Amino acid sequence: MEFVTYEQEGYVGIVTINRPKALNALNSQVLEEIKEAFEAVDLNETRALVLTGAGEKSFVAGADIGEMSTLTKAEGEAFGKKGNDIFRMIETFPIPVIAAVNGFALGGGCEISMSCDIRICSDNAVFGQPEVGLGITPGFGGTQRLARIVGVGMAKQMIYSAINIKAEEALRIGLVNAVYTQEELLPAAKKLAAKIASNAPIAVRNCKKAINDGLEADMDQAIVIEEKLFGDCFETEDQKAGMGNFLEKDKEKKLKVVPFQNR
Numbered sequence: 001m002e003f004v005t006y007e008q009e010g011y012v013g014i015v016t017i018n019r020p021k022a023l024n025a026l027n028s029q030v031l032e033e034i035k036e037a038f039e040a041v042d043l044n045e046t047r048a049l050v051l052t053g054a055g056e057k058s059f060v061a062g063a064d065i066g067e068m069s070t071l072t073k074a075e076g077e078a079f080g081k082k083g084n085d086i087f088r089m090i091e092t093f094p095i096p097v098i099a100a101v102n103g104f105a106l107g108g109g110c111e112i113s114m115s116c117d118i119r120i121c122s123d124n125a126v127f128g129q130p131e132v133g134l135g136i137t138p139g140f141g142g143t144q145r146l147a148r149i150v151g152v153g154m155a156k157q158m159i160y161s162a163i164n165i166k167a168e169e170a171l172r173i174g175l176v177n178a179v180y181t182q183e184e185l186l187p188a189a190k191k192l193a194a195k196i197a198s199n200a201p202i203a204v205r206n207c208k209k210a211i212n213d214g215l216e217a218d219m220d221q222a223i224v225i226e227e228k229l230f231g232d233c234f235e236t237e238d239q240k241a242g243m244g245n246f247l248e249k250d251k252e253k254k255l256k257v258v259p260f261q262n263r
């Protein structure tokens, strides 16, 4: 792949969008390669992912404006669908994805970070949805996910005004969970991913599914979703090992790895 790299460190996978000359802007090829990178993740060997951008300036500076500038209505809709399908794949990916936002996260960059489970950023990060200044609406889920994460009022303010916000403001409104220096960001993301990976993998996956699916349902349905995914954990090696470790007072025992496909 030309614009996306993948590294494996223990149970943690690191996906890096690597088009620094264009501040990691998302053209069709980059989108396709992100899809390929996620599809190639070995879910037997990987329990959490980190998504970041190459370089020290930008996470993703948005969809590629040059490529978008000549699209027809039909092509624009198709481009939006391509991005949306990939971002939805990230959002519903079986294991948690942490966005390590290392600079500009504008338009499609802010949107791809919002399709991740957790966002942390560097102190030079800038978030925003500048689309209305370009004569378009956010097209990769920004009108939907931003309101769900930071609330309707703040999302409308950011989208209608197209005013970018800095890392500290992103932290204040809950768009990111923590701010680090550039040097600290990736190690912090990997450390958090490794901590997630040290927990029972079936339980972590079921938590992601319960939270995601539950948020799309009313509370009565959501509780049923939780019950089913809670019940699903029982009789697994993870549950037996996890509870057995506690009862045997053996905190050093590692949770047994259960291949995802064989659960």
Ligand code: DAK
Pocket: 021, 022, 023, 025, 026, 061, 062, 063, 064, 065, 066, 076, 077, 078, 079, 080, 081, 083, 104, 106, 107, 108, 109, 130, 131, 134, 136, 137, 138, 139, 140
């Ligand atoms: N697309 C293409 N190239 C980009 C880019 C982008 N979004 N952002 C930066 N670049 C390129 C620049 O053109 C420049 O390339 P060269 O001229 O060197 O060849 C290089 O990256 C470095 O950028 P600058 O020279 O501009 O660097 P500065 O530090 O001066 O400025 C900046 C950094 C991030 C403030 C500036 O580059 C900038 O404003 N970039 C554009 C940010 C932006 O507006 N992003 C949102 C794009 S709109 C939809 C689907 C998707 C979307 C909407 C609808 N549907 C189909 C419905 C999504 C839309 C967007 O994401």
